[in-house]
Amino acid sequence: MDFRGILDRLKARQAPGLVGSDEPRAADPADKKDKGRAGDPFLWVEAQALPRFLELCRDDERLRFECLIDLTATDPSKDDPNLHVVVQLLSLAFRHRLMVKCTLPKAAASMPSSVPVHRAAQWHERECGEMFGITFTGHPDPRHILLPEDWIGTPLRKDYVFPDEYHGISCK
Amino acid sequence: MAESTATTEREFMLDVRTQDMEVNMGPQHPATHGVMRILMRADGEICTGAQPHLGYLHRCAEKIGENVEWLQYLPYTDRYDYLAAMNNNLGYSLAVEKLMGIEIPRRALMIRTICAELNRIGSHLIAFGTYGLDIGAFTPFLYMFREREWMMALFEKICGARLTYSYIRIGGVFNDAPPGWLSEVERFCDVFEEKWQEYVDLLMVNHIFVQRTANIGVISPAMALDFGLSGPMVRGSGIDWDLRRDMPYELYAEIWKAGAFSIPLGKGERGALGDCWDRAYVRVMEMMESIKIVRWCLDSIAPGPVIADIPKTLRVPAGEAYVGIENPRGELGHYVVSDGGKVAVRCRVRGPSFTNLAVVEELMPGTLIADAVAIIGSTDIVVGETDR
Numbered sequence: 001m002d003f004r005g006i007l008d009r010l011k012a013r014q015a016p017g018l019v020g021s022d023e024p025r026a027a028d029p030a031d032k033k034d035k036g037r038a039g040d041p042f043l044w045v046e047a048q049a050l051p052r053f054l055e056l057c058r059d060d061e062r063l064r065f066e067c068l069i070d071l072t073a074t075d076p077s078k079d080d081p082n083l084h085v086v087v088q089l090l091s092l093a094f095r096h097r098l099m100v101k102c103t104l105p106k107a108a109a110s111m112p113s114s115v116p117v118h119r120a121a122q123w124h125e126r127e128c129g130e131m132f133g134i135t136f137t138g139h140p141d142p143r144h145i146l147l148p149e150d151w152i153g154t155p156l157r158k159d160y161v162f163p164d165e166y167h168g169i170s171c172k
Numbered sequence: 173m174a175e176s177t178a179t180t181e182r183e184f185m186l187d188v189r190t191q192d193m194e195v196n197m198g199p200q201h202p203a204t205h206g207v208m209r210i211l212m213r214a215d216g217e218i219c220t221g222a223q224p225h226l227g228y229l230h231r232c233a234e235k236i237g238e239n240v241e242w243l244q245y246l247p248y249t250d251r252y253d254y255l256a257a258m259n260n261n262l263g264y265s266l267a268v269e270k271l272m273g274i275e276i277p278r279r280a281l282m283i284r285t286i287c288a289e290l291n292r293i294g295s296h297l298i299a300f301g302t303y304g305l306d307i308g309a310f311t312p313f314l315y316m317f318r319e320r321e322w323m324m325a326l327f328e329k330i331c332g333a334r335l336t337y338s339y340i341r342i343g344g345v346f347n348d349a350p351p352g353w354l355s356e357v358e359r360f361c362d363v364f365e366e367k368w369q370e371y372v373d374l375l376m377v378n379h380i381f382v383q384r385t386a387n388i389g390v391i392s393p394a395m396a397l398d399f400g401l402s403g404p405m406v407r408g409s410g411i412d413w414d415l416r417r418d419m420p421y422e423l424y425a426e427i428w429k430a431g432a433f434s435i436p437l438g439k440g441e442r443g444a445l446g447d448c449w450d451r452a453y454v455r456v457m458e459m460m461e462s463i464k465i466v467r468w469c470l471d472s473i474a475p476g477p478v479i480a481d482i483p484k485t486l487r488v489p490a491g492e493a494y495v496g497i498e499n500p501r502g503e504l505g506h507y508v509v510s511d512g513g514k515v516a517v518r519c520r521v522r523g524p525s526f527t528n529l530a531v532v533e534e535l536m537p538g539t540l541i542a543d544a545v546a547i548i549g550s551t552d553i554v555v556g557e558t559d560r
Contacts, residue, residue: 022230035489036491038270040492042492066397067397068504068521070494072507075518090496092411092413099494114197118398120400120478145226145227146226156235
């Protein structure tokens, strides 16, 4: 199924938290500032409803997104008040992919964990949590994964300040 | 009685009184193939829990991606899965090319495919060779390094490097194959086909190897999907899935149509479906399929340009793209976000080793300590990629 087909199906099923979609488009010749957008289409979903949305995607017999390939986040810029959480879904049965994005305010970066739906999310959420400072409520094992447990700061946010030292080791 | 029934049964079985003990496997352990620590809880000879601790090799690859130019990031991609650097270069290049919408010359596609498949053979040789080494078979490992050495010499001839190539570039490949290179690849294929049979006889059907791997670390198809596994890990469980056929990139759609390769699957021949033996079997059979793909490319390659016309400083159009390719270890995903500038906004790497390792936590409890190494070896992780 292509992106439009998936979107129509999700609308027909009244997918929880579905906000809208974003598709690549060519630049508008009338507007010089508009450069268009390249790449892949994706869906906007409400962060608090993400696990329920993923569950519907997994269990719907015409979508069957049984694999959560990736869960990560993006910090669009220093001035943006929001983070974007990005999920890549894959259906082996129907050979299609879907990208899902959620906005999450930086000031209150907390959302429900998707581990009950896809166990693949467990390590991805741990990584995402330590790198972006997101709390996944209900995560069974919310420790750091790549960083030491006592690491201060969230490295992949754009406003991250590199530390001068770590346990007496100079980082400069 | 205060003791639970389970404990009583085990005491009866082993006839000794045991208590829980915590053992650190690593950070320097030959079976982890890198710097990784697994904290194991053992009750006598039985493993009751395992917790992988990663991060010893974390080099901030994703943060670096946000600080260097698009082309400058390419050498960093070599360094996550250093056993399949060509495939990593390819994955990153494809993601950037998708945003830019560049058309790649046909000869470049051919050379890319040859290099990626040769690298897959090299990677599987290490995976299979060191797997034998982990569980006590030293000799096959040396034989496999002999063939891998030739493969590396081939890569040295084409790009000058033996391990971290940076040869596949955004827009094509760095330079054309030197004279005589393609015919040497053909000679390599001829010799490899002979040697491959040796590995099968020496290790794959070896009674001791089968006893150590069959029925160990069984991953059911449902579990494989739930954990988001990919590559030989899912094919070992009998799931017919290969991105080269199912979501083809480069020339693979054409090669598949020509019937040049097939996709080997685990069948539970020596034990339960999805055990360690099945995963090793898939890797061994895949080497032969890669040889077939290389041969198809050698037959159809024609002269022509090897790199598209791209500027020295890339400006990638604003947008975001995800590209997943079939690496030797599974799906290598690159998610790149651009705002139209010289530097990426986000450069996410989804390493197959990272997700494949997560399943170890689930597989270990209840197995014997002696089988722990067999299970970790069968996931075929590269720590450079789990930690990035």
